[in-house]
Amino acid sequence: MIEKLRRRTTDLVQLIEEIPPPRPICVKLTTWTGVCEECGREVESTHPLQTSTACGVGFL
Numbered sequence: 001m002i003e004k005l006r007r008r009t010t011d012l013v014q015l016i017e018e019i020p021p022p023r024p025i026c027v028k029l030t031t032w033t034g035v036c037e038e039c040g041r042e043v044e045s046t047h048p049l050q051t052s053t054a055c056g057v058g059f060l
Contacts, residue, residue, distance in 0.1 A: 031053075033044040044053060 027049060029047045029050055031045045031047060031050065033042065035041070036043050046053065
């Protein structure tokens, strides 16, 4: 009986890949605000990675 069982077995292989936890990426963006010398309106610069133009309470 054991001889028959040995001939019918196959190897089962499992691969386990551990994904490392994400590391935070800190980016400092510097933008400017000012007054247009020609029209007197307040203007501000932006950056492609900038998600908000808010400042005040959330301003660091």
